[in-house]
Amino acid sequence: MATASSDLVSLPLAELELFARDLELIPIPTVQVVRDGSGFDFLAVNRAYRLAGLGVIADRSPMLALLGSRIDAFLRSTDVRSDFDWSIGQVIDSRYYRVTLARPSPTLRDRCQIAFIDLTAQVHTERSLRREMTTDSLTGLPNREGFSDMIEAVQADRGRHAVLVIDIDRFGRLNACLGGLAGDELLITVARRIKGVLRARDALARIGGDEFGILMAVDDDADEASRLAERIQRALSAPFRLSDYEIGVECSIGIAHGDDAVEDVEELIRNAQFAVKRAKTGRHVENYQTQAFTLARQQFAMETALRRAIEERQLRLAFQPICDLASGAIVSFEALARWRDSSGVEHQPSDFIPVAEESGLIVPLGRWAMDEAARTLRWWDDACGGHCGMRVAVNLSAIQMQRDDIAPVVEAALIRHDLAGDRFNLELTESAIVSDPDRIAGIMHALKALGTSLAMDDFGTGYSNLAYLQKLPIDILKIDRSFVSGMLADRDKIAIVRAILSLAQALGMRTTAEGVESNELAQTLAALGCTYGQGYLYARPLEAEDALSMIVAARAAATASSAN
Template identity: 90%
Template sequence: MATASPDLSAIPRDAAELFERDLELIPIPTVQVGREGGGFTFLAINRAYRLAGLGVIADRSPMLALLGSRIDAFLRSSDLRSDFDWSIGQVIDSRYYRVTLARPTAALRDRCQIAFIDLTAQVHTERSLRREMTTDSLTGLPNREGFSDMIEAVQAERSGHAVLVIDLDRFGQLNACLGGLAGDELLITVARRIKGALRACDSLARIGGDEFGILMAVDNDRDEANRLAERIRRALAAPFRLSDYEIGVECSIGIAYGDDAIDDVEELIRNAQFAVKGAKTGRQVESYQTQAFTLARERFAMETALRRAIDDRQLRLAFQPICDLATGAIVSFEALARWRDPQGVEHQPSDFIPVAEESGLIVPLGRWAMDEAARTLRWWDEECGGNCGMRVAVNLSAIQLQRDDITPVVEAALIRHALSGDRFVLELTESAIVTDPDRIAGIMHGLKALGTTLAMDDFGTGYSNLAYLQKLPIDILKIDRSFVSGMLADRDKIAIVRAVLSLAQALGMRTTAEGVESNELAQTLAALGCTFGQGYLYARPLEASDALRMIVAARTASSAS
């Protein structure tokens, strides 16, 4: 605590004045002390000191009893002055002083003058303000700052401890529907129930809107934290009475353990909050795992690099041919995003596409892919001296459909590159459709109005709701490679593929099989009635220029025949 040093201008500096001036001129408690035998004697005392209750008889003075050794050390030193903070009394009635020891001259080694500035009111005010700053006004519990203070105190003792973060599920929805008063009542009741599940040595805090933090001591038995978490979940399992409703509240609990490697309070709390995310996924208690956090950091690093890659146009499209199984002729290409960073590292789509979807970067990435596919298709037409006869398939992410206005994006790409809508095949996954079926149906009808072909990608791996297939304007079903690969040796896979093909035929849809890698597999799929095939049998994903050479070669062969 920083305080101003006392004004000692009134303290005598001359040896004669030390005994001759009236100490009443000094407005702060001041006493002059000298050595006498084996102890100290009071040479002069002012009125303020007498009223301070620090003792006016040397051998009975609590001040000398507590500060005697410090005064003695000062007199033995060559210092002319020493300042320090000091308190006296019990916790409730403690008084706080700023103490100054000063000797009149260096020659008088057995004399010193002691001045006391009373800081008690200031200390109490600061502590009161601190309590207000670190206390949650609704529950009376420590808030985030107060919780951090508690953890710091435990870390200073180097004792084993764990932090639990409890996040209430559906609280935002309950608060919005039932009102703020009901939400406050719920938080107060939740705090009471959690407190009832704690041990006497555990501490509870409210560290966020619907987040509670617990600091608990753990020795070698780390399972105690998991047992506490389960007690809390059971305590919150009974419904809460709010107005005319009985509401069930579930929670997700994350646990992080303090150790010598973690001396940052905020890092420990963040670790527990990070574990909460895992708990939300599994509806259980989750302990912080360093590896998971490292992976999350890597994803954030990739997000940063991907954002720059999109801005700097480091991405490109590769094109994999899709062939007619009956004739082997190329009918279209699927556009696939590829990313090679400035260091020459090729990042796999399975690594950066999920990051793009999670971060929302899939929207600018998808817009770029749409325009780049149209630009490439136009280039192929120009190189072939007219319509090259190819279509390009572009994938639409569920996040794109939710966050972007896809139809105008597709229309703008077609207009910009002077293409008709029938040159595009737009592939959607089942998961994209079920997120908001009515809205997605409207988008699909809008895309159909542009003349595009719509394909359902990875059919059979998601929800496979037949009602969607009847109502939505889907032209092509793509059979996932997991059913096609190894199909010849697995009767169950053959049965699944046969069922999908029969369904598509009944609904008037064409089909594309992914993962075609052998002639035998292609012939079998054709015999079963599959329309198109895509896989390494025909080609791996190609650069745009290599795809163009394949198109030209196919056109030349067709003309020759």
């Protein structure tokens, strides 16, 4: 034990020996330091401190060499205690301590007691567990959590960077067909190929089942990330040999650039994943665009509001008349969904119907529309004192046909409102039919068995197959407004409409022309043999009350005409 030459002269020897003996009873490395005019000296050290190898001679102690300035600052302060973490040694053999500086007595301003709690084993255990938690067990790469840690470290250093997310196309199908072991082998091989085209400073991680993430440093070239994406696609283009098969792998890659506006790690990864979804539409590589993400947020917000609107029955139906072209008489109304939200904003069907189809809300929306159309039709009948003479056309979407049991839904609406099946005209698009022809044919026959009429909507704009028209129980072809509008000034459109009308006549079907806006156009269509017309010439979509007024007026005019 070393002693201070000046500060300890006045301290009685018996007191020094008692102090040293008490210090030995402390089980953790502890040393008392005294500050003299030339620096520090050790007043006393215990056995645990001597065994710790922190140096028992003051001028040779690595502890004093490293912590001297901190000890000095503590002694100059008015603090009675200070705690902090400290490590010593190289990376491989580092030792970690929790250090406590404390004054043995408030009156002794030049002395402090230093205790060292060894945390080395605890730190190594925590780091080992952390490595396991942040490492993918299959590939040995960082997992999603480890990837986030790497991005967070780069952001802390304010380095320019980009995140690439790579999604293996058709992996689920390959995994199901070849088995889990082959799928694991494919992922490992994909990881090796990707790693082979990265720079030394780029980092690769597996952040999902078939999803890899890359953190790359970006210099001054904004296209670096896109060129890396191209290199990755080339690396994966060569077939993979799995068992007895050669498998071709394609991938979609999304890129998001880190900047001061995106400080959240998860947000940056989500941006890249959002870009991947857009890349899957056919481009294969997509850079994140703020505008596209803003649009997606708006659509998600609309989905949330639409779900609430359906639950709270905030939607309504508007009704557009369909007229006999020869007589001008109203024969039916098409039911069209309308939505005015709680704040009074009127949303266009072209905005919320695609959101409903993508989110699956088209199923409850379609069920509501079917019931509401039947309820309105019953109300018209009651207001007219009997059968009002009208039918209602209701649209069925492709998603609705795939996900819902349509025939029982229609039947339930008819029974609930005491209507015959021939009061409904159900309109399907060509895309609904071609999605699953055999299943859709069964649904159409079930709907026909209820007495309903079936129409193919927007004929000529989709994937028309004449075999469908011949085999399916279709009653009406609706000619899309794109062929009808401007038809009188376009000989090609006239030829197309004439061909559709001839086809419908040969198959025994009636026809409805959409977009009829003038008497001249209505007369021309009638002369060509078109059965019905629908458009602004007759009326814009009407509220149910206004449609009823039109029905009542038409019935009164018909009664007066027959009386004369």
